[in-house]
Amino acid sequence: MKWGAAFLILVYIALLLIYTSGSTKPFEEVAASVETLIDKENLVKQDAQALKRYYGLNSADYEGVLFYSAEFSISAQEVLLIEVKTEQQVQEVRDAVEERLESRKNTFEGYAPEQAQLIKQAQTQVRGKFVFMAVSPEAEAYAAAFTKGL
Numbered sequence: 001m002k003w004g005a006a007f008l009i010l011v012y013i014a015l016l017l018i019y020t021s022g023s024t025k026p027f028e029e030v031a032a033s034v035e036t037l038i039d040k041e042n043l044v045k046q047d048a049q050a051l052k053r054y055y056g057l058n059s060a061d062y063e064g065v066l067f068y069s070a071e072f073s074i075s076a077q078e079v080l081l082i083e084v085k086t087e088q089q090v091q092e093v094r095d096a097v098e099e100r101l102e103s104r105k106n107t108f109e110g111y112a113p114e115q116a117q118l119i120k121q122a123q124t125q126v127r128g129k130f131v132f133m134a135v136s137p138e139a140e141a142y143a144a145a146f147t148k149g150l
Contacts, residue, residue, distance in 0.1 A: 027064030027083040033149025043068040076115040
């Protein structure tokens with residue numbers, strides 16, 4: 001009985017370490033695995049100014065940033081991938097993402113419930129130094145590509 005419990009604890013720890021580990025791949029390679037799937041008819045690659053405006057984050061503070069959002073403000077679709085430089089930045093980016101999602105949800109709930117629903121179904125992940133977020137009908141596919149690309 002004791003050995004069974006010890007074995008289960010070891011399996012749990014191993015799975016936890018695998019899940020929280022990041023990647024040794026360069027940012028460009030991880031970003032490319034997501035970027036190839038992005039619907040570029042509906043999403044436009046954004047610059048550092050847009051990241052600052054929408055998330056309050058300075059792209060120069062991070063190893064890499066990939067940010068796509070809808071061309072028009074009537075769509076809530078966004079894809080964000082950031083590789084942080086330090087572990088302390090993970091929480092900063094997570095907080096900015098959560099704040100953005102909450103703000104967007106409040107904006108869309110009144111007049112575009114289908115967009116608000118997309119936001120509620122957003123895919124967010126933190127894997128090591130990578131923070132990923134997708135609001136899209138294809139959010140699960142983007143998240144799977146991110147995980148596979150690590």
